[in-house]
Amino acid sequence: MTRFPRLANVVVDTPDVRRTAEFYRRLLDLVYRDGDEPPTDGPDTADWLVLYTREGHRLLAFQQADDLRASTWPSPDVPMQMHLCFYVDDPDRLDAEAQRAQGLGSTHRVHRTDDPDEPLHVLTDPTGHPFCLYTHPSVPPGSPL
Structure with missing residues (x-):
């Protein structure tokens, strides 16, 4: 306890x-x-x-939540308010996981895949909630973040 x-x-x-x-x-x-x-x-x-x-x-x-307004991020009209971040252990799988998420119904909003320290994709789920898929190329797979 x-x-x-x-x-x-x-x-x-x-x-x-x-x-x-x-x-x-x-x-x-x-x-x-x-x-x-x-x-x-x-x-x-x-x-x-x-x-x-x-x-x-x-x-x-x-x-x-019947009256939920989807985030318009990066436009500030309806802010993110909160978002989820998901870590991809294998940096070589980052783009494939973003594509898989889109195949499941997400929408791609932004990518920062050229960042050498923390490449990422920002997507929204089918309801419009933003979430990130990111990785750290310098962190060995399975290591604590």
């Missing part, structure tokens, strides 16, 4: 809970909390879903 609060997961507001959860499930190879899997019969009325790592650690949750 720890004496301080621990982060349980990040909660993402979205007007389409299943679509957004499914995007991140596929992007990050996550699994649904027991009972949160897509229904096999009948409509999907989920307004709260939780995703775990395959090792059983809670990571992301999604809640219904």
Whole structure:
């Protein structure tokens, strides 16, 4: 037991809970909390879903937000407010992971792949939440960041 609060997961507001959860499930190879899997019969009325790592650690949750305005970043009209960052261990896979994310439904916003210390791509998920895919070419794969 720890004496301080621990982060349980990040909660993402979205007007389409299943679509957004499914995007991140596929992007990050996550699994649904027991009972949160897509229904096999009948409509999907989920307004709260939780995703775990395959090792059983809670990571992301999604809640219904009907009036969400998607970020317009880098334009300041609707700021990011928050964004997620995902690390790609193998620098040679960075561009391929950005392309894979786009194939899953994300939109590419900005790239800074010419930065020798921390190349990155900024994309938005299907709901418009920004997220980064980045790497450190000088850090050996699997090392702590």
